[in-house]
Amino acid sequence: MISGKFAITIHILTLLTKFPNDFLSSEFIAGSINLNPVLVRKEIANLKAHHIVESKEGKNGGTKLAVNPSNITLKEIFGMTFDTINLGYAKNTPNPDCPVGKKINQNLGLLYADINQKISLQLDDITLEDFSIQF
Amino acid sequence: MISGKFAITIHILTLLTKFPNDFLSSEFIAGSINLNPVLVRKEIANLKAHHIVESKEGKNGGTKLAVNPSNITLKEIFGMTFDTINLGYAKNTPNPDCPVGKKINQNLGLLYADINQKISLQLDDITLEDFSIQF
DNA sequence: TCATACTGTAATAAAATATGTTACAAATGT
DNA sequence: ACATTTGTAACATATTTTATTACAGTATGA
Numbered sequence: 001m002i003s004g005k006f007a008i009t010i011h012i013l014t015l016l017t018k019f020p021n022d023f024l025s026s027e028f029i030a031g032s033i034n035l036n037p038v039l040v041r042k043e044i045a046n047l048k049a050h051h052i053v054e055s056k057e058g059k060n061g062g063t064k065l066a067v068n069p070s071n072i073t074l075k076e077i078f079g080m081t082f083d084t085i086n087l088g089y090a091k092n093t094p095n096p097d098c099p100v101g102k103k104i105n106q107n108l109g110l111l112y113a114d115i116n117q118k119i120s121l122q123l124d125d126i127t128l129e130d131f132s133i134q135f
Numbered sequence: 136m137i138s139g140k141f142a143i144t145i146h147i148l149t150l151l152t153k154f155p156n157d158f159l160s161s162e163f164i165a166g167s168i169n170l171n172p173v174l175v176r177k178e179i180a181n182l183k184a185h186h187i188v189e190s191k192e193g194k195n196g197g198t199k200l201a202v203n204p205s206n207i208t209l210k211e212i213f214g215m216t217f218d219t220i221n222l223g224y225a226k227n228t229p230n231p232d233c234p235v236g237k238k239i240n241q242n243l244g245l246l247y248a249d250i251n252q253k254i255s256l257q258l259d260d261i262t263l264e265d266f267s268i269q270f
Numbered sequence: 271t272c273a274t275a276c277t278g279t280a281a282t283a284a285a286a287t288a289t290g291t292t293a294c295a296a297a298t299g300t
Numbered sequence: 301a302c303a304t305t306t307g308t309a310a311c312a313t314a315t316t317t318t319a320t321t322a323c324a325g326t327a328t329g330a
Contacts, residue, residue, distance in 0.1 A: 004288085006222040007243055014235050025305065032236045034227040036290050041307065058298025059304040074246075078222065087141040087213065087220065091286090091318070092169040100149050100270050101167045107269050108142055111209075111261075118253050126246075134242050135235050139317085160276065171319050176278065193327025194275045226289070226315095 005081040008033060009043050010131065013077065016053060017069045017132040023055075023062030050080050069132060075123035085119055086112035141216040143168060144178050145266065148212065151188060152204045152267040158190075158197030185215050204267060210258035220254060221247035 011033050015024060026044065030037040044063050047053045054066040078085075089108060094101035146168050150159060161179065165172040179198050182188045189201040213220075224243060229236030 004223045004225040007225045007239070010243065011225065011229070011235065011239050014239070018235060023305095027305085032230045032233040033225050034229050034236070035225060038291075038308085039289070045307075055306065056298080057296075057306045059302095060299060061297080061305045063306090082222065085220070085222065087217065088139045090139040090142045090146065090168050090170060094146070094169055095167045098167040100146065100153060101169070103270050104142070104146050104149070107266070108145065111266075115254055115257060118257055119250055122250060122253055131242070131246075135238050158276095162276085173279085173320075174318070180278075190277065191327075192277045192325075195328060196276045196326080198277090 005043065006078060008035065008039070009047065009077060009081050010074075012040065012043060012047070012063075013052070013065070013069075013128055014132045014135060016063065016065045017128055018135065020065060020069075023060065023064050025062040028062070046080060050076075052077075052080070069128040072128045073124045074126045074128070074131060075120050077128070078120070078123050084112060084116045086115070140178070141213060143170065143174070144182065144212060144216050145209075147175065147178060147182070147198075148187070148200070148204075148263055149267045149270060151198065151200045152263055153270065155200060155204075158195065158199050160197040163197070181215060185211075187212075187215070204263040207263045208259050209261045209263070209266060210255050212263070213255070213258050219247065219251045221250070 012029055015029055015032060026037040026040040030040045033040065044053060044055065047063075048055060052065070052067055052072065053063050055061065055063045086108075089105055094104050096102050147164055150164055150167060161172040161175040165175045168175065179188060179190065182198075183190060187200070187202055187207065188198050190196065190198045222243075224240055229239050231237050
């Protein structure tokens, strides 16, 4: 379930933070990530749905932040790109006639929920500004 | 990068904990996970390499725990099935001529290292016995 | 000693997911 | 008008994960 979604989204947002006054084109952003511009636009569509960025179509169009980078944390960005973090489940439904098979996913779910909570606390302490300032 | 490896391995180990005196066959285990027995044997090969289980070939063969389930934690199991957990990296090498592209993977790496440490601490508090006793 | 039931492992196939490409309508600045 | 850019769909390719088949090797016990 883990893809480059979070990394790409953070990369986009870091660039937008670095150029707060410009509408950056998907082509420009894609050049920094080394990724297809269409995929950049898809991630941006997701960010727009969460009202984190705003875009302008047409010539000289592009995308810029719609929020102050000190007012958004990595937890929120994480929430936009992942359901939850987990260590995976077996693909097929385990055997419900086995006591272990019957409860394994439930028990893994509890474990993963704990993990998520810890990670969320940690990510909630880091703002986009904190992250971007490292560059 | 996340597959069902951890979940499958935990499932196997929970079964072995529940039947500490038996050599369980890959077929039996596969029936509980609802997974191909060859894949079960592959995960068992990994556990054997880490000296967590022992196998017996031939008729009435199978696999049993080689350690006391109260002496092994989920952290160790995690370490056998994952390199590290992370929220992913973009697939392609980012543009080294961009200040953000140049450092993005390094900075994500630092973030992910922190996350891993937290998860490890948490998983190190849960033994295989603790986990198995829930079933 | 022979049939049976396992492990171990390789080779290959299929399925699922992720990434990439092409295409083009719609919007907007100059 | 023209150039440039977003938005989005449709399709193609690549990668990863899971499944299957096959079979040599090993132990058990009738």
